[in-house]
Amino acid sequence: xxxxxxxxxxxxxxxxxxxxxxxxxxxxxxEVRRGEIFGILGPNGAGKTTTVECLQGLRRPxxxxxxxxxxxxxxxxxxVKRRIGSQLQExxxxxxxxxxxxxxxxxxxxxxxAPWESLIDDWGLRAKRNAQFGSLSGGQKQRLLVAxxxxxxxxxxxxxxxxxxxxxxARRVAWSLIERIRDDGATVxxxxxxxxxxxxxxxxxxxxxxxxxxxxxxxxELRSTHxxxxxxxxxxxxxxxxxxxxxxxxxxxxxxxxxxxxxPSAGAASTEGGIEARGRGPIGVRIAASLAKAGREPADYAVxxxxxxxxxxxxxxxxxxxxxxxxxxxxxxxx
Amino acid sequence: MRILLRLAWLEAKLLLREPITVVFxxxxxxxxxxxxxxxxxxxxxxxxxxxxxxxxxxxxAYVGLVVAALGLITLPTHIATYRERGVxxxxxxxxxxxxxxxxxxxxxxxxxxxxxxxxxxxxGVVAYHPATPxxxxxxxxxxxxxxxxxxxxxxxxxxxxxTARAAQGVGIMLWFVxxxxxxxxxxPEALPxxxxxxxxxxxxxxxxxxxxxxxxxxxxxxKEALIVGGFFLVSLALTAVVVRRRTAR
Numbered sequence: 001x002x003x004x005x006x007x008x009x010x011x012x013x014x015x016x017x018x019x020x021x022x023x024x025x026x027x028x029x030x031e032v033r034r035g036e037i038f039g040i041l042g043p044n045g046a047g048k049t050t051t052v053e054c055l056q057g058l059r060r061p062x063x064x065x066x067x068x069x070x071x072x073x074x075x076x077x078x079x080v081k082r083r084i085g086s087q088l089q090e091x092x093x094x095x096x097x098x099x100x101x102x103x104x105x106x107x108x109x110x111x112x113x114a115p116w117e118s119l120i121d122d123w124g125l126r127a128k129r130n131a132q133f134g135s136l137s138g139g140q141k142q143r144l145l146v147a148x149x150x151x152x153x154x155x156x157x158x159x160x161x162x163x164x165x166x167x168x169x170a171r172r173v174a175w176s177l178i179e180r181i182r183d184d185g186a187t188v189x190x191x192x193x194x195x196x197x198x199x200x201x202x203x204x205x206x207x208x209x210x211x212x213x214x215x216x217x218x219x220x221e222l223r224s225t226h227x228x229x230x231x232x233x234x235x236x237x238x239x240x241x242x243x244x245x246x247x248x249x250x251x252x253x254x255x256x257x258x259x260x261x262x263x264p265s266a267g268a269a270s271t272e273g274g275i276e277a278r279g280r281g282p283i284g285v286r287i288a289a290s291l292a293k294a295g296r297e298p299a300d301y302a303v304x305x306x307x308x309x310x311x312x313x314x315x316x317x318x319x320x321x322x323x324x325x326x327x328x329x330x331x332x333x334x335x
Numbered sequence: 336m337r338i339l340l341r342l343a344w345l346e347a348k349l350l351l352r353e354p355i356t357v358v359f360x361x362x363x364x365x366x367x368x369x370x371x372x373x374x375x376x377x378x379x380x381x382x383x384x385x386x387x388x389x390x391x392x393x394x395x396a397y398v399g400l401v402v403a404a405l406g407l408i409t410l411p412t413h414i415a416t417y418r419e420r421g422v423x424x425x426x427x428x429x430x431x432x433x434x435x436x437x438x439x440x441x442x443x444x445x446x447x448x449x450x451x452x453x454x455x456x457x458x459g460v461v462a463y464h465p466a467t468p469x470x471x472x473x474x475x476x477x478x479x480x481x482x483x484x485x486x487x488x489x490x491x492x493x494x495x496x497x498t499a500r501a502a503q504g505v506g507i508m509l510w511f512v513x514x515x516x517x518x519x520x521x522x523p524e525a526l527p528x529x530x531x532x533x534x535x536x537x538x539x540x541x542x543x544x545x546x547x548x549x550x551x552x553x554x555x556x557x558k559e560a561l562i563v564g565g566f567f568l569v570s571l572a573l574t575a576v577v578v579r580r581r582t583a584r
Contacts, residue, residue, distance in 0.1 A: 058428060081428070091424045091425040092421045093422060094422055105341065105345060109429065109431045110430050
């Protein structure tokens with residue numbers, strides 16, 4: 001699809017935000033295109049939420065430029081708020097407010113609001129219509145907060161860790177609803193640390209670590225650029241291993257004879273074992289082709305592609321050590 | 336404006352779903368009233384109570400006390416709870432502004448203060464037959480000025496105290512200090528000069544005199560009205576600074 005400036009609904013250029021000595025956001029740049037689900041991934045304390053809060057106009061960045069729907073949230077906050085929808089992390093409603101009252105209030109505050117009764121149905125809150133916020137489960141609260149983010153028919157929707165606290169079934173329901181938000185024409189910015197969620201939903205994603213964008217692209221691009229290698233496994237003998245090793249793109253091929261499965265047909269002469277070939281590119285198809293050519297058809301042939309989670313772990317590594325200090329710094333600055 | 340009133344109505348409904356705090360806040364001044372009335376009755380003593388009957392004096396004082404309880408305890412605790420739990424954050428991200436939320440709570444607080452004032456006066460009238468207000472309009476005007484000033488002060492407290500628990504503690508402490516030293520407890524004439532000096536630094540003292548003067552027929556007290564108005568303006572200015580600083584974060 002050819003890109004026109006109109007296709008970019010959100011552009012961030014060299015965004016910076018410091019809390020005391022902590023550089024929460026340290027030069028973040030990315031673009032989000034109309035109609036896509038854009039993921040912002042990263043460990044806790046990486047600066048995801050601060051970035052999104054700057055986009056929503058909830059925080060004022062120290063430096064950098066933000067254009068959202070062609071507007072600067074710091075200058076045109078009222079217009080921006082009217083045209084975006086936000087589901088925030090660590091936000092709540094008064095305990096005693098009823099589900100319908102909250103939707104009624106929020107939709108009364110904008111002209112041309114979505115009919116909130118249908119949002120109640122969409123987000124599975126019909127049975128809880130008259131329940132008070134304080135009596136809802138974690139997942140129900142999240143769903144109500146998302147529904148509230150949609151009452152103004154937003155063009156850009158920010159969802160910050162919205163499936164946190166949902167059970168697996170509720171998460172899958174939420175995923176299909178997020179796709180529906182996009183299908184209805186909105187652009188979705190999804191902050192998450194669930195990689196299965198990002199893999200399933202995101203058209204493109206940025207991985208943020210220590211306040212910087214360390215990788216950006218479609219899930220496939222992220223896999224091929226930053227991903228671990230593709231792994232092919234099957235049972236075979238030394239001849240099969242050598243065959244696999246010669247295939248273009250294969251970086252290593254090993255045989256583990258202790259993991260051998262002795263097959264009666266193989267005979268005493270050949271020793272079978274678990275073969276594992278690693279490499280990049282479409283090696284799964286290539287190895288299969290050369291095995292087939294040699295008349296070999298291992299029934300347990302399997303190809304494992306790296307998941308987005310592998311990519312994520314490869315990029316972000318082990319940051320447990322600073323995670324807590326970052327998170328505390330971010331907490332202290334919460335308004 | 337439409338959304339402000341709508342939110343105020345909703346806030347009032349929420350409050351009724353959790354009536355304990357309201358009953359407590361509105362009940363305290365009545366308890367004080369019955370204790371003081373039980374002790375002093377409505378005798379007039381030229382040396383005390385500005386020379387009028389004790390309960391004549393206390394009627395205006397308790398109206399001030401109700402206003403102070405709601406402004407110093409109820410409102411800040413409510414705002415701080417919203418802040419602590421992320422309710423204000425949620426509104427910040429919507430088209431309903433933070434000032435609308437606080438404005439709605441202020442309206443509810445002033446409404447409750449009116450109910451509380453009627454209650455404390457009604458109990459007083461039934462139990463002690465005090466003098467009725469010499470000028471209803473002046474009493475009403477004094478009440479409105481006091482209520483608006485305490486509402487602003489309460490909003491400020493709610494925005495600056497770290498937690499809801501702290502808001503409650505600070506509010507109750509301030510309220511008791513003002514109660515004792517501000518003219519709604521022991522007669523000011525019985526207090527040492529130092530205590531009266533501290534008392535006159537609190538807004539309650541001035542609010543009490545403002546309301547009393549209309550009630551007892553001393554006319555409109557422009558000086559006290561200005562002082563109470565001054566507390567309002569200072570609170571307003573400080574609130575504006577706090578709100579600005581928070582949005583700049």
